[in-house]
Amino acid sequence: MKLSFEIPYYAVIFTSLRKMDAHDYNQIAERMEQLSRNQSGFLGIQSVREDKGLGITVSYWKNIEDVLNWKMNVEHREAQSKGKSDWYKGYEVRICKVEREYDFGSLDI
Amino acid sequence: MKLSFEIPYYAVIFTSLRKMDAHDYNQIAERMEQLSRNQSGFLGIQSVREDKGLGITVSYWKNIEDVLNWKMNVEHREAQSKGKSDWYKGYEVRICKVEREYDFGSLDI
Numbered sequence: 711m712k713l714s715f716e717i718p719y720y721a722v723i724f725t726s727l728r729k730m731d732a733h734d735y736n737q738i739a740e741r742m743e744q745l746s747r748n749q750s751g752f753l754g755i756q757s758v759r760e761d762k763g764l765g766i767t768v769s770y771w772k773n774i775e776d777v778l779n780w781k782m783n784v785e786h787r788e789a790q791s792k793g794k795s796d797w798y799k800g801y802e803v804r805i806c807k808v809e810r811e812y813d814f815g816s817l818d819i
Numbered sequence: 820m821k822l823s824f825e826i827p828y829y830a831v832i833f834t835s836l837r838k839m840d841a842h843d844y845n846q847i848a849e850r851m852e853q854l855s856r857n858q859s860g861f862l863g864i865q866s867v868r869e870d871k872g873l874g875i876t877v878s879y880w881k882n883i884e885d886v887l888n889w890k891m892n893v894e895h896r897e898a899q900s901k902g903k904s905d906w907y908k909g910y911e912v913r914i915c916k917v918e919r920e921y922d923f924g925s926l927d928i
Contacts, residue, residue, distance in 0.1 A: 768832055
């Protein structure tokens with residue numbers, strides 16, 4: 711999963727709390743990940759969710775225009791709407807410019 | 820956990836893969852969280868780890884100087900060193916300026 715990109719680039723931090731009975735979530739979440747990978751400027755994605763429902767997903771993008779294009783993608787907007795009505799108790803989204811990075815070892819499980 | 824700060828502020832994204840036999844990790848991780856909360860410019864922290872060992876922790880800071888001061892804190896540096904030798908197979912750190920944010924509902928479990 712090693713991610714190392716040319717600085718500066720963009721990170722979108724998506725912190726969310728899922729409802730426990732969110733049916734059809736996995737299928738559409740997978741579809742959204744596929745779709746984002748084909749978007750212009752997509753660099754990578756890292757995602758972790760705990761059993762209690764709290765999750766953090768960070769996606770990485772070449773520049774701010776790529777982030778905003780993905781945000782406005784029609785199919786993605788439908789999923790966002792479903793996220794509010796069906797899947798999430800709450801979420802926070804932060805769009806950030808990555809200015810520095812460093813690492814150690816490897817994240818490959 | 821609702822976090823909403825005056826833009827721009829800073830986010831430190833720490834993505835890590837823990838060794839499964841990392842003894843004394845919890846104690847020192849807790850101490851580091853306490854210590855960071857008392858640092859100048861600390862705004863908040865969000866943390867998620869999966870059973871397989873992959874975790875994402877995002878801490879939020881008022882400005883870049885606060886981030887760098889915390890990075891250089893003596894006790895924190897000792898923990899960083901222990902992180903490399905004992906606790907983590909790998910990690911990535913990204914220091915980011917948060918430029919936009921939006922949210923929905925609440926993250927309170």
